[in-house]
Amino acid sequence: MSFMQSLRQAWARSGSLLCVGLDPEPARFPAHLRERPDAVFAFCAAIVDATADLVCAFKPQIAHFAALRAEDALERLIAHIHDAHPGVPVILDAKRGDIGSTARHYASEAFERYRADAVTLNPYLGRDSVEPFLERADKGAILLCRTSNPGGADFQALDCGGEPLYLRVAETIARDWNAHGNCALVVGATWPEELGKVRARVGTMPLLVPGIGAQGGDVAAVLRHGLDADGNGLIISASRAVLYAGDGEDFAAAAREAARTLREAIAAGR
Ligand SMILES: O=c1ccn([C@@H]2O[C@H](COP(=O)(O)O)[C@@H](O)[C@H]2O)c(=O)[nH]1
Numbered sequence: 001m002s003f004m005q006s007l008r009q010a011w012a013r014s015g016s017l018l019c020v021g022l023d024p025e026p027a028r029f030p031a032h033l034r035e036r037p038d039a040v041f042a043f044c045a046a047i048v049d050a051t052a053d054l055v056c057a058f059k060p061q062i063a064h065f066a067a068l069r070a071e072d073a074l075e076r077l078i079a080h081i082h083d084a085h086p087g088v089p090v091i092l093d094a095k096r097g098d099i100g101s102t103a104r105h106y107a108s109e110a111f112e113r114y115r116a117d118a119v120t121l122n123p124y125l126g127r128d129s130v131e132p133f134l135e136r137a138d139k140g141a142i143l144l145c146r147t148s149n150p151g152g153a154d155f156q157a158l159d160c161g162g163e164p165l166y167l168r169v170a171e172t173i174a175r176d177w178n179a180h181g182n183c184a185l186v187v188g189a190t191w192p193e194e195l196g197k198v199r200a201r202v203g204t205m206p207l208l209v210p211g212i213g214a215q216g217g218d219v220a221a222v223l224r225h226g227l228d229a230d231g232n233g234l235i236i237s238a239s240r241a242v243l244y245a246g247d248g249e250d251f252a253a254a255a256r257e258a259a260r261t262l263r264e265a266i267a268a269g270r
Contacts, residue, residue, distance in 0.1 A: 003117040003140035006089045010056040018263045021239030022060040028244045030251045041073040050252035051259040052085040061093040092116035097129040107132035137180035148188025148211035174202040189217025196225030204228040213241025223269040
């Protein structure tokens with residue numbers, strides 16, 4: 001099944017637009033896990049198992065694993081999600097993109113090594129830099145459009161023939177890069193009005209929306225501006241607000257409660 005099919009099924013099955021981001025930071029792990037040699041896997045797998053029925057996707061962030069030399073834990077974690085929670089799509093947040101010969105290796109890393117269903121991509125180098133991802137009709141290509149961070153406007157808001165660059169990016173991807181129907185865009189929850197402008201350009205294309213929780217994005221505003229005509233279309237991602245909701249032995253239950261609260265807030269605004 002393709003990423004887009006499994007995403008649509010996950011939206012319907014879970015009734016949820018929430019995505020839990022998996023950004024391990026061992027200094028914030030509960031004390032009883034911190035010294036374990038497999039702490040990164042054990043922590044993330046416990047979060048996954050506690051929240052899988054509440055989400056439409058998981059989003060591991062690759063730098064959080066690579067910086068810890070924990071790529072093996074990432075491989076094991078994604079395999080665990082596929083085995084224990086089949087049908088929940090895994091979005092590898094890697095923000096890849098490079099000249100074609102290198103991009104092919106990034107695609108192989110994401111889809112063969114890590115077995116991700118979708119990957120985040122940086123479109124700044126142009127179409128050929130993400131072609132090895134676009135041509136994988138079974139996989140999702142989720143391209144940065146209007147990122148959640150304060151400096152996102154430095155380039156993304158620059159005037160580009162009478163419209164901001166991020167809208168040109170959205171338009172180009174929707175019109176020219178999405179021949180296989182496997183593209184989605186990243187638009188931060190911190191920019192709800194821009195989210196609405198992107199939605200107006202791209203129809204029902206899914207939008208990955210990080211920035212609620214720790215970055216302060218407003219769920220109601222995200223829904224007001226970002227839902228598609230079917231009342232779907234959003235993958236609303238939270239990492240730290242869920243992962244570190246508790247720091248005791250009951251951390252997974254605390255994470256579940258935080259995810260449940262977010263899921264309810266999203267459901268109430270749909
Ligand atoms: O525009 C973007 C693109 C990606 N991210 C990533 O999402 C999570 C956000 O973490 P929180 O703890 O929920 O703030 C993180 O992995 C970022 O790398 C983003 O924040 N904004």
